[in-house]
Amino acid sequence: MAKVLNSKEFSTFNFMRFLIQRPAIFVLLISLVSFSQSPQPPFPVKRTESAETWRRDGWNYISNTKNLIERKGIAKNVILFLGDGMGISTITASRIFEGQTKGESGEENLLSFEEFPYRALSKTYSANQQTSDSAPTMSAIMTGVKTNEGTLSVDQGIVRGDYRTVTGRETKTLFEYSEEAGKSTGLVSTARLTHATPAACYAHTADRNWESDSDIKTWRPEAFDAHFPDIAKQFVEFKFGDGIDVAFSGGRSKFFPRTTKDPEYPDQHGERLDGRDLTAEWLKQHKNSAYVWNKRQFDAIDPRSVKRALGLFEPSFMKFEHDRPSDPAGEPSLSEMTSKAIDILSQNKKGYFLMVEGGRIDMAHHDGNAYRALTDTIAFSDAIRTAVGKVDLNNTLIIVTADHSHTFFIQGYPVRGNNILGLVRQTNERGQLEPDYVHDALGMPFTTLGYANGRGYEGATNLLPAGPKLCCSEPSTIKPLDRARFDLSKVDTTDPNYLQEADIPLKNETHGGEDVAIFATGVDSYLVHGTMEENWIYFVMADAMKLGK
Numbered sequence: 001m002a003k004v005l006n007s008k009e010f011s012t013f014n015f016m017r018f019l020i021q022r023p024a025i026f027v028l029l030i031s032l033v034s035f036s037q038s039p040q041p042p043f044p045v046k047r048t049e050s051a052e053t054w055r056r057d058g059w060n061y062i063s064n065t066k067n068l069i070e071r072k073g074i075a076k077n078v079i080l081f082l083g084d085g086m087g088i089s090t091i092t093a094s095r096i097f098e099g100q101t102k103g104e105s106g107e108e109n110l111l112s113f114e115e116f117p118y119r120a121l122s123k124t125y126s127a128n129q130q131t132s133d134s135a136p137t138m139s140a141i142m143t144g145v146k147t148n149e150g151t152l153s154v155d156q157g158i159v160r161g162d163y164r165t166v167t168g169r170e171t172k173t174l175f176e177y178s179e180e181a182g183k184s185t186g187l188v189s190t191a192r193l194t195h196a197t198p199a200a201c202y203a204h205t206a207d208r209n210w211e212s213d214s215d216i217k218t219w220r221p222e223a224f225d226a227h228f229p230d231i232a233k234q235f236v237e238f239k240f241g242d243g244i245d246v247a248f249s250g251g252r253s254k255f256f257p258r259t260t261k262d263p264e265y266p267d268q269h270g271e272r273l274d275g276r277d278l279t280a281e282w283l284k285q286h287k288n289s290a291y292v293w294n295k296r297q298f299d300a301i302d303p304r305s306v307k308r309a310l311g312l313f314e315p316s317f318m319k320f321e322h323d324r325p326s327d328p329a330g331e332p333s334l335s336e337m338t339s340k341a342i343d344i345l346s347q348n349k350k351g352y353f354l355m356v357e358g359g360r361i362d363m364a365h366h367d368g369n370a371y372r373a374l375t376d377t378i379a380f381s382d383a384i385r386t387a388v389g390k391v392d393l394n395n396t397l398i399i400v401t402a403d404h405s406h407t408f409f410i411q412g413y414p415v416r417g418n419n420i421l422g423l424v425r426q427t428n429e430r431g432q433l434e435p436d437y438v439h440d441a442l443g444m445p446f447t448t449l450g451y452a453n454g455r456g457y458e459g460a461t462n463l464l465p466a467g468p469k470l471c472c473s474e475p476s477t478i479k480p481l482d483r484a485r486f487d488l489s490k491v492d493t494t495d496p497n498y499l500q501e502a503d504i505p506l507k508n509e510t511h512g513g514e515d516v517a518i519f520a521t522g523v524d525s526y527l528v529h530g531t532m533e534e535n536w537i538y539f540v541m542a543d544a545m546k547l548g549k
């Protein structure tokens, strides 16, 4: 409309006269404009609801809770599901999104692990930071000891980046205890095998970035010169028991020499400077071992004959769930990897420890892209459902948690069933759905989901006339200026590539510092309770397996 009114052919006055003389065109134009802007209707509440529905649900909750059996005993197996960056707002939004993909309003939906009987809050600060990254947080969960930012399974006396401070500061991981006790161990992750979360299970290092020897050379040449072992090397040279039995993830380039071409992307190559092919070394350690890098080879693994399996499906991270169908060589889903890992590990009569990471929920959030964060969370939930269906909860403990949160928020007063990725629509004082989206003080609509910081910044505050906004000024002092916010009224905010708005411009959206949730089911899951320090998760798992005292 604005373009038509500003064009040279029509002055505003002439245009209005033109329209008034032709009422049919006027009506058509108005309906066209309102059609192009017509707000999305909410998803319907499918069940019939009344006061009785809410009372019945409440009494069901009470009787189910009273009938809960505290399964006490020894956990032969433990499965730890780690949703990287899966804060509570991510769980809420993913739950609604999943419900809405089934055509429901979504709020009443539950992700698989939300039906677990025990829950707690986890305090995620590290030994030296209020808000943490994945390295000290996963170290806390795997070793029972909180440590410093950026370091893996060492105590807080470590100096980040100083390889000389590692020896003597290693904190023993549950993978090490499990292997020592004759159990099998497995890692599944959509991130790189050498990325912080999986690495905290088996590596001890002064910097999470030391994934290959060439990484060490880049970050700390003196550590490279001193031959400090990189994370990939520590994986292959894992000294406890018979070594790690299963690993399915990304991160191939860390295991191959520079001279080796990548099999899936011929223009890429390995990155090791020591010339070692760590996958070949890993295969040589035991018979009945398999190394695979694509879906077809993965499917061919027979868990009855293959005792150890290493699958590295990408040079770096595996694909986001949304992009997985476009992978050239095919990638197994998180659920398929979890299932195959359980099949292989459960051959061991002494049991197993399995860690499964939804590794890219975090990365989608860092990009400011809620769509992929939510779809990866749903894939994570599917993997958990698969695991619950395969194990005996009388001898297996399953824990689901996150290492830290993100600055991801759910805002406004959207009506029940409002598209979780959409613009906010709400009801008026008479309880009726407003015909249009809610508008902010600048007269523009906004989405339910957003970030406190990151790439979705569009420049509100720096364009306000009086500089930074001060507390308590009247909203009327905010004048609508060009581009103060991007006008979203014609933007499809449900597009998978849409980046939600952010308040503060940052290249990478940051982690959030509030507590995350812990969910538990199976033997000894009742130990997950109250507000816990993140490192106490270790003690729950260690006590359940009677290891790590």
Ligand SMILES: [Zn+2]
Residues within 6 Å of the ligand: 085, 134, 362, 363, 366, 511
């Ligand atoms: Zn992160």
